[in-house]
Amino acid sequence: MDTxxxxxxxxxxxxxxxxxxxxxxxxHRLVVAAPGLAAxxxxxxxxxxxxxxxxxxxxxxxRPMSVWRIGADGTLGFLLHVxxxxxxxxxxxxxxxxxxxxxxxxxxxxxPPGARRVLVLARGVGLATLxxxxxxxxxxxxxxxxxxxxxxMAAEFGADTFDAVYDxxxxxxxxxxxxxxxxxxxxxxxxxxxxxxSNRLFLLLQRLAAEYxxxxxxxxxxxxGCGLGMCFCCVRDIRDEDGHVTHQRVCREGPxxxxxxxxxx
Amino acid sequence: xxxxxxxxxGLTLANPVMPASGTFGPELAEVMDLxxxxxxxxxxxxxxxxxGNALPRLAETENGLLNSIGIPGKGLEAFIAKAxxxxxxxxxxxxxxxxxxxxxxxxxxxxxxAATPGVAAIEANISCPNLEExxxxxxxxxxxxxxxxxAVRAASALPLWVKLSPNTADIAAVARACEAAGAEALVVAxxxxxxxxxxxxxxxxxxxxxxxxxxxxxxxxxxRLVWQCAQAVGIPIIGVGGISTAEDAVEFMMAGATAVQVGxxxxxxxxxxxxxxxxxxxxxxxxGITDVAQLVGMALPARERLAAE
Numbered sequence: 148m149d150t151x152x153x154x155x156x157x158x159x160x161x162x163x164x165x166x167x168x169x170x171x172x173x174x175h176r177l178v179v180a181a182p183g184l185a186a187x188x189x190x191x192x193x194x195x196x197x198x199x200x201x202x203x204x205x206x207x208x209x210r211p212m213s214v215w216r217i218g219a220d221g222t223l224g225f226l227l228h229v230x231x232x233x234x235x236x237x238x239x240x241x242x243x244x245x246x247x248x249x250x251x252x253x254x255x256x257x258x259p260p261g262a263r264r265v266l267v268l269a270r271g272v273g274l275a276t277l278x279x280x281x282x283x284x285x286x287x288x289x290x291x292x293x294x295x296x297x298x299x300m301a302a303e304f305g306a307d308t309f310d311a312v313y314d315x316x317x318x319x320x321x322x323x324x325x326x327x328x329x330x331x332x333x334x335x336x337x338x339x340x341x342x343x344x345s346n347r348l349f350l351l352l353q354r355l356a357a358e359y360x361x362x363x364x365x366x367x368x369x370x371x372g373c374g375l376g377m378c379f380c381c382v383r384d385i386r387d388e389d390g391h392v393t394h395q396r397v398c399r400e401g402p403x404x405x406x407x408x409x410x411x412x
Numbered sequence: 413x414x415x416x417x418x419x420x421x422g423l424t425l426a427n428p429v430m431p432a433s434g435t436f437g438p439e440l441a442e443v444m445d446l447x448x449x450x451x452x453x454x455x456x457x458x459x460x461x462x463x464g465n466a467l468p469r470l471a472e473t474e475n476g477l478l479n480s481i482g483i484p485g486k487g488l489e490a491f492i493a494k495a496x497x498x499x500x501x502x503x504x505x506x507x508x509x510x511x512x513x514x515x516x517x518x519x520x521x522x523x524x525x526a527a528t529p530g531v532a533a534i535e536a537n538i539s540c541p542n543l544e545e546x547x548x549x550x551x552x553x554x555x556x557x558x559x560x561x562x563a564v565r566a567a568s569a570l571p572l573w574v575k576l577s578p579n580t581a582d583i584a585a586v587a588r589a590c591e592a593a594g595a596e597a598l599v600v601a602x603x604x605x606x607x608x609x610x611x612x613x614x615x616x617x618x619x620x621x622x623x624x625x626x627x628x629x630x631x632x633x634x635x636r637l638v639w640q641c642a643q644a645v646g647i648p649i650i651g652v653g654g655i656s657t658a659e660d661a662v663e664f665m666m667a668g669a670t671a672v673q674v675g676x677x678x679x680x681x682x683x684x685x686x687x688x689x690x691x692x693x694x695x696x697x698x699x700g701i702t703d704v705a706q707l708v709g710m711a712l713p714a715r716e717r718l719a720a721e
Contacts, residue, residue, distance in 0.1 A: 156442045159682055197680070207627065208472050209680060249443075249682055372470045372477070373679040376439040379455075379481050380470040394464065394484060399439065 157252065157375070160184055164244045165222060171297050174272060175227050175238040179246050182221030188214050190279030191255030191366055191403045194223070195374035197247035198233035205236030209249065211371045211398065213276035213343075215303070223248070226275035226303055252374055253402050256280060256364055262338035266290065266331060267306070268324075268352050273344015274304045276366045276402075280341060281305050288335065290327060292319045292348060321351055328352070332359045339363055346411055353406050363406030369397040384410040414696040415703040418450060418671050420648050421596030423505060423533055423571045425450035425671065428704060429661065429689040432652045432675030433509035433535060433575070434481070438498050443682040447503045448689065450671060454491075454499070456511040456537045459521045461487040466619030471608040476627025476654070477676060478606050480620035483511060488521050492528050505532035507573065510564070519563040526568035534570050536561060536595075539577030539602040551577035551602075554589035565594030573650065575599040576641070583637050584644035591645045599650045599673065601637045604630060627676040630654045635667050642668020642712060656684060658691020665704070666711035 162179035170176050184194070193213050199205035210233040216224025227234045240246060258265070262285045267277045270292045281287045281304070289306035293299045295315045310327060312318040331337070332355065340363035342352045349365050356363045372378035376399030385395040386408040395401065416427035430451040431440075437455065438446075446452060464484030471478040485491065491508075499506050508531050512518040518536065525531050538560045539551035550560040561574050574595040580586050587598055603624025608617040616622070634653020641649050651669030655661055656677035664672050677684040696704055 155444065157682070159443070206472055207475055207680065208477065370468055370470060372479070373435070373682075375437075375443070375682065377435060377437040377455075378470070378479070378679065379464060379484055380468075380479070382464070382467070382469075382484075 156187070157250065158183065159247065159249045162223070162246045162248050164240050164242055164246055167238070167240050167242055167244075169238070170226065170300060170303060173228060173230075173298065174300065175229050175234070176224065176303070177227070177237060177240060177246065178216065178218075178222050178224045179248065180221060181223045181248060184248060184250055185217055185221050185223050188217050188223065188251040189255040190217070190283050191276065191364075192251040192253050193276075193402060194225070194248045194250030195252060195371070196225070196233075196237065196249075198236040199247070200236045200239035201241065201244045206232045208372065209374060210234070210237075211252070211368075211374055213366070213402075214251070215275035215278050217279050226272060226278075226300070228272040249374065253398055254400065256341060256366075256403050258284060259339050259362055264288070264335065264337050265339045265341065266328075266337040268292075268328070268340065268342040268348050269304070270343075270345030270348050271298065272300075273342075273366070274300060276343040277341055278304050281307070285338065288331065288337070290324065290331075292324070292345065321347060324348065325351055325355065328355050332361065337361060340406065341366070342406070343368075349409070350411055353409075356406055364403050365406050365409050366402050367397050367404060367409065367412070368402070371398050374398050383412060386410070414693050414701065415705070416693070418705065420533075420573070420650065420671060421571050425505060427689055428665070428671035429685055429692065430507070430650075430671065430673050431678065431685060432673035433537065435675035435678055438502075440678070440682065441502070444686055449504050449685055451505045451507050451532070452499065452502060453507045453535060453673065454495070454509050455485070456483050456509040457488050457491045457521075458483055458485060458511050458513075459488045459517050460513075461485065461490070468617060468619050471617035471623065473608065473625070473627070474629060476625060476629035478608055478618060478623035478625050479603070480618045480623035482620065488524055492524065496528060496530055500530045506530055507533045507535050509535045509537050509575070511537040512560075515559050515563045518560050519567040522564040522567040522570075526570050531570060533573055534564060534568060535573040535575055535599060536564050537575050537602070539575050539579070549577055549579065551575075551586060552580045554582070554585045557586050558589040558593040561590045561593035561595050571596050573597040573599050575602055576637070577602045578604040578633060578637055584640050587641040587644045591647050595647060597648045597650055597670075598641055598645065599652060600641050600669075601634050601653055604633060626654065628654045628656055631660060635663055638664055638669050639667040639712070642709060643714075655688065656681070658688050658695055661688050661692055662695055662707060665707040666709070668709045668712055670705070670708050
């Protein structure tokens with residue numbers, strides 16, 4: 148069961164799967180019982196999942212996965228885009244099976260003191276990383292971008308209010324999203340902005356947030372080996388305090404970075 | 413009770429289980445008690461700061477992985493100033509893995525480490541395949557290996573371990589050359605050069621092209637190298653390569669290793685080293701072995717009869 152050895156911040160836990168269900172045509176939802184982990188996990192952190200189905204089939208290495216739900220009832224939820232061997236193995240898990248979880252890992256989001264209203268800009272399954280901000284204090288307005296309406300997963304995000312933009316009707320085009328964000332910044336200025344899931348949207352939000360003087364953060368993704376900061380496989384280009392570009396580990400210094408310090412990928 | 417203390421040259425370890433360089437860091441202290449390990453082994457430190465290789469730095473295989481990280485780091489002086497204070501928090505002996513681009517650079521770096529409090533031993537990484545063009549390294553040939561080892565030996569009185577490479581025609585000859593040049597122990601072995609190609613882009617999967625292959629699939633090769641070296645030299649051998657379980661560790665010790673390093677397995681099971689240690693004790697207890705050192709070389713040809721008696 149999930150009782151981390153005392154004194155260790157990170158635990159490897161065999162978690163009973165409570166729910167396993169497809170979401171739309173391309174995504175999958177996993178909810179596991181993990182009371183100790185759930186109590187220690189903060190919005191924006193991730194876990195390193197052993198992607199083995201009940202028969203033990205799956206890839207050798209673990210896969211990093213954002214925590215999508217941090218349940219007050221001691222559950223953790225993951226929302227995955229099923230696209231490779233690892234996520235396919237996870238999608239084959241059923242209620243009653245076991246998921247081997249290492250976590251919580253990385254540095255999560257930080258809200259400015261007294262933030263009352265935040266805006267999140269998410270593309271695709273990137274919304275999973277941002278979802279725990281809902282209910283963390285401030286009112287959350289989401290701008291959700293997806294290929295088609297069936298992929299949107301607005302219910303999975305659960306924002307207080309949201310705008311949806313799609314590739315299928317052209318509303319997700321950068322100039323249209325820029326106009327939408329500008330309207331929002333001018334009519335209901337957020338105290339902070341957050342994004343995940345798209346390089347293009349990251350660059351747009353970085354530029355607009357700088358122009359409006361709004362602080363923000365981006366959650367980055369990267370292939371990982373150890374997930375703990377030991378192998379230096381998952382580095383991204385991030386500016387340090389002096390503006391020099393440095394390699395920082397997404398698993399350790401991230402996955403959440405300052406919006407203005409991160410570089411495009 | 414099983415006696416676990418392990419002598420590696422002039423150094424006595426509490427037990428024979430330790431991490432493999434490059435797969436370990438102080439970060440693991442957030443998961444487990446590092447002081448239960450026989451030793452701590454740092455990522456390779458280089459005299460100069462290095463950015464590391466192009467991404468992707470890792471490619472997964474069926475039961476292992478290829479890596480080409482490129483030894484990123486801030487250089488030896490920054491290591492001594494910034495990383496050493498953090499390492500000194502732990503009581504387990506600290507082995508600093510040292511890599512350098514020339515014999516002279518090895519000597520200068522070894523002298524700096526010898527003057528640094530808290531370093532229990534140097535592990536000379538003369539084998540990392542990413543360092544030089546086309547994967548060439550000192551450890552490929554007995555002559556170049558011996559030159560690097562002799563330079564470190566002359567520059568520092570610290571216990572000197574030398575990490576060999578599978579990427580050589582005659583590992584026994586390299587092992588003997590390193591022993592003659594002053595190595596107190598051999599770490600056998602580093603990753604073996606490998607390659608993976610993305611067939612959609614027709615490009616290598618690793619940013620640097622080739623990479624070092626490690627993990628369970630590599631174990632039989634590493635075990636064979638230990639077996640060959642154990643019959644070639646009189647100094648202790650530290651076995652490394654694909655060890656994930658206590659049974660793997662027992663195999664390496666029976667093949668002639670005095671101690672073992674666990675690397676890639678820690679990526680999948682963060683407490684793999686403790687599982688190996690606990691399992692090693694359980695194995696010895698079950699077999700009535702009172703000193704883990706009794707396992708060393710049990711399976712070597714010359715000792716087969718002894719073990720049976």
